[in-house]
Amino acid sequence: MNILILGSGGREHTFAWKIAQSPLCKNLFVAPGNSGTAEIATNVNIGVTDFEAIKQLVVSKGIDMVVVGPEDPLVQGVHDFFLNDEALKHVAVIGPQKAAAELEGSKEFAKEFLYRHNIPTAAYQSFTKQSVEDGYAFLETLKAPYVLKADGLAAGKGVVILEDLNEAKAELKRMLVDAKFGAASTKVVIEEFLDGIELSCFVLTDGENYKILPTAKDYKRIGEGDTGLNTGGMGAVSPVPFATDSFLNKIEERIVKPTIAGFKKDKLPYVGFVFIGLIKVGDDPKVIEYNVRMGDPETEVVLPRLKNDFVEILKAMANGSLDKIDIEIDSRAATTIMLVSGGYPEAYEKGKEITGVSNITDSIPFHAGAQLQDDGKIVTSGGRVMAITSYGNTYKEAIKKSYQNIDKLHFDKMNYRKDIGFDL
Ligand code: AMP
Numbered sequence: 001m002n003i004l005i006l007g008s009g010g011r012e013h014t015f016a017w018k019i020a021q022s023p024l025c026k027n028l029f030v031a032p033g034n035s036g037t038a039e040i041a042t043n044v045n046i047g048v049t050d051f052e053a054i055k056q057l058v059v060s061k062g063i064d065m066v067v068v069g070p071e072d073p074l075v076q077g078v079h080d081f082f083l084n085d086e087a088l089k090h091v092a093v094i095g096p097q098k099a100a101a102e103l104e105g106s107k108e109f110a111k112e113f114l115y116r117h118n119i120p121t122a123a124y125q126s127f128t129k130q131s132v133e134d135g136y137a138f139l140e141t142l143k144a145p146y147v148l149k150a151d152g153l154a155a156g157k158g159v160v161i162l163e164d165l166n167e168a169k170a171e172l173k174r175m176l177v178d179a180k181f182g183a184a185s186t187k188v189v190i191e192e193f194l195d196g197i198e199l200s201c202f203v204l205t206d207g208e209n210y211k212i213l214p215t216a217k218d219y220k221r222i223g224e225g226d227t228g229l230n231t232g233g234m235g236a237v238s239p240v241p242f243a244t245d246s247f248l249n250k251i252e253e254r255i256v257k258p259t260i261a262g263f264k265k266d267k268l269p270y271v272g273f274v275f276i277g278l279i280k281v282g283d284d285p286k287v288i289e290y291n292v293r294m295g296d297p298e299t300e301v302v303l304p305r306l307k308n309d310f311v312e313i314l315k316a317m318a319n320g321s322l323d324k325i326d327i328e329i330d331s332r333a334a335t336t337i338m339l340v341s342g343g344y345p346e347a348y349e350k351g352k353e354i355t356g357v358s359n360i361t362d363s364i365p366f367h368a369g370a371q372l373q374d375d376g377k378i379v380t381s382g383g384r385v386m387a388i389t390s391y392g393n394t395y396k397e398a399i400k401k402s403y404q405n406i407d408k409l410h411f412d413k414m415n416y417r418k419d420i421g422f423d424l
């Protein structure tokens, strides 16, 4: 098969790394890709939402399957675009159609779905500019802290959690009336605050059947001890030590099964990955959010633990035969540490040379914001630069290996968290 991956981060390098190992994959393309995918696939400099350019590439290279990495093309309807085009409709697309991608594209849509299907989640109400006064009144009925969420996609910045009621009211006004997040905050969801520890659950579905991948825990804050600004993710651990068999069973029965059944009942066409952001409140899982893609950097610890031929799984997802697949998981732990540009998640410089990648022996460097220059040098091109993944008999052993290998790498103003796994 000829396969195209859309995206350019660590998640997409990990997809490429796993797909390239399959004898079923003949030619592998990544658009736009990074320095890591350049080593194992052909990078094509096309944006992930440039559907016409993607069409030309797919037709000219005889591509049989497109694996969509990030949410943007899904929310903009890339799967529907393929289905509605005579020249593309035979191509398998891994990622839900637009109607289902709304689960990530709209927080209100996701909350309504969760309520309709009785899936445990935080209580909520949503408000618009017209009902901002009702929003203030609703805030007054809640206890601190206050959780405000811009309804639409806001580049991971649309959730604001505040301790003070007056600050929460002022923030609600900024979001709804002053359009703080542009069109994304035309609606705002206000939620009950849930106190617990978070984890991520990843589900594959062909729309009918599902398979659950290993759990992972992501470290979202920039600073040690989970302090400072939110980032895309600074590291991850799989499996999650506190996710016992009985807890995983609750996740499957109370959340995964009604979610997949909900797709069918609501006629939401879903072939792809479901990333369920969960929080453990007491001994019970509750849904914080749905994402319609894999997580990044969670992919960098989940896929390395998958023993199956990934292309066989992707084909089964596209063909509706996921029930014929037995998922096999490596019993070792996997961890990843994200190396980021100094200053990230605020302003940072790009174009810093990355040296020492070839000295890494027993970890896997998954490239993210890193590009290969014509002179053969690898330089930084984003905030999150590289995820260093390791295996270990325990997560502690794996983390130690990642930190040992990070010592062999260098770029100007390189930053990373030294405490991944601290809370486990
Ligand atoms: P989201 O984009 O919905 O995943 O929210 C971003 C982060 O905000 C989550 O990863 C949680 O850490 C936090 N968060 C979101 N909703 C809640 C909630 N209802 N209670 C507590 N924390 C939350």
Ligand code: GLY
Binding pocket: 218, 232, 233, 291, 294, 295, 296, 297, 298
């Ligand atoms: N690491 C969180 C995400 O991919 O959204």
